[in-house]
Amino acid sequence: MSQLPKRPLTLRDVSEACGVSEMTVSRVLRKSGDVSATTRERVLAAAKELGYVPNQIAGSLASQRVNLVAVIIPSLSNMVFPEVLNGINAGLDDTPLQPVVGVTGYRPEKEEQVLYEMLSWRPSGVIIAGLEHSEATRAMLLNAGIPVVEIMDTDGNPVDAMVGISHRQAGRDMAREILREGYERIGFLGTKMPLDHRARKRFEGFTEALAKEGIEIEDRAFYSGGSALLKGREMTRDMLERSPDLDFLYFSNDMIGAGGLLHLLDEGIDVPGQIGLAGFNGVELLAGLPRQLATMDACRREIGEEAAKIILNASSSEPDADLPKTVIMNPTLSVGDTLRRKKRG
Amino acid sequence: MSQLPKRPLTLRDVSEACGVSEMTVSRVLRKSGDVSATTRERVLAAAKELGYVPNQIAGSLASQRVNLVAVIIPSLSNMVFPEVLNGINAGLDDTPLQPVVGVTGYRPEKEEQVLYEMLSWRPSGVIIAGLEHSEATRAMLLNAGIPVVEIMDTDGNPVDAMVGISHRQAGRDMAREILREGYERIGFLGTKMPLDHRARKRFEGFTEALAKEGIEIEDRAFYSGGSALLKGREMTRDMLERSPDLDFLYFSNDMIGAGGLLHLLDEGIDVPGQIGLAGFNGVELLAGLPRQLATMDACRREIGEEAAKIILNASSSEPDADLPKTVIMNPTLSVGDTLRRKKRG
């Protein structure tokens, strides 16, 4: 830390400062090969003294190895994705690999562009949300020649590996639970997102399971943008005005579900006696509400960790060929205080 | 898209496929220099046909330019930071620059390590949360020879540029507002985070402004981990048990504030008549609560956008030297429904 360099320092600078060849300096800094303790100390001291930071660009070009993992997700505004990122971070901690995040805003063309940019850094692997991609995106994924893990959804065929839950199944399970409790006049409230395939699949699974019992959704509403909690309140109010006979509301996420719950409590409506409620995601927030919303855990953190493991394995020197390429997690349904209506034997 | 390459494609492959020199292919792909329309088309067609993705590693090494901006934040779990990231994303959209995010978990040594790794990619700039860093971190920042923007806090001296709000001032402003409304017996509830300097500074500003009026905080409580909303409920309950005379609760963030609000409403306590409440952040969530919590906007998105602008300017070919290196934003205080107690003239 003696001078402020206009030109970034290079190995050569360190080499000259300590009178050891560039090659040996490089070996010390990478802890590779055998270097005598004395020269190592000398090199380390010089590097620290100068404030040398290695140039990974040059290193990666020379070694043809890049310690980056591309992570591509639709959004950061929805807490779901930060939690997956935390899982990936945890899974990659204490390994040489580092996640690099790209955000698509749920737009396929943006996804394509983000992937292209990330691939141009020649990462060691790709973790990407969802199974639905444009043709070009799939082609890039296929041709990249690196491990690819598609996460969060397992209803479809992965390019390479996938880790997630079946949202169709999640929808079906919730529907069955609702019917089992005797609810029959059901409303659905969700996001207006044609490109949120996971929400769509939950909805499809949900209606499918209802249909099997001869039941149809009686009312539905979709929103986009704004405060989810507030939207939940408003939409619930509006829906119950339109369809006062409903005895259950299924929300596509916990945030609007919480809004609905708060509205009903304000109105003094008996939950779950008169109306039952369920959301999706198991967001931590819910713990503080006056009543526990029925919901289903999406295994977000675990998905991130598992995806990281797969990339790690695939890019290790001796990959375990037996490690499964498809991991389907089982979301747990928690009924909370807003779903049970009957006494049960 | 004809074959799946074991070895990633290079410029040379494209060059051979279309019979144009590597240099010209490179120019076409970078849209730099003049290339005849016909050759351009030929090159583009070949590149697409092969599925060529340029190698930025090599490109950056050769051009000595890297279109990456290092962004270093403490956490992704707190919605504050994703919102800042959204601002940065927005500010960098449609520019060649791309953010790369690193997370420190509020730990100085992790911050040091993350910064080191990011600098080893020779980014075009650094955006880093906070003004408090280890000696080594400051040294790296100083010697990196690239624009550095420290964000979210302006109570201190930046290495280079800073964008944010004064948390001390924010604390003072809230204290003054509370006193003006006639509250006098004040409790504080916050996070137990010795390394969250912004929360600490708000607290300091708050107590300082109270002290000026001869008032001291009567009770305080700190938490860590868990659902903030739930913690808010519990801590509020406990504090009012301990100190039933309190007439105001200041929360270090809106989430625990919302928990406190829900608790008080459950108990049928008059808010803001008997007890006033205020939080911090202006989280979108609040809009859906039964009552609007008094709070203060932290200008998260704007901070991100402004920081992006500074990096952009500094790394442009003709930087505007007049662009200020310090941007202090003014958080707006919204009193909501939980602060006003007096009728005012």
Next chain:
DNA sequence: TTGAAAGCGCTAACAG
């Protein structure tokens, strides 16, 4: 245990 040479894939700078 250390060093020298070659080259990773691309682009700056210049020449044609």
Next chain:
DNA sequence: CTGTTAGCGCTTTCAA
């Protein structure tokens, strides 16, 4: 408008 030459800063490989 197009091509040639010479590296960018590091690591691989081979030799000492």
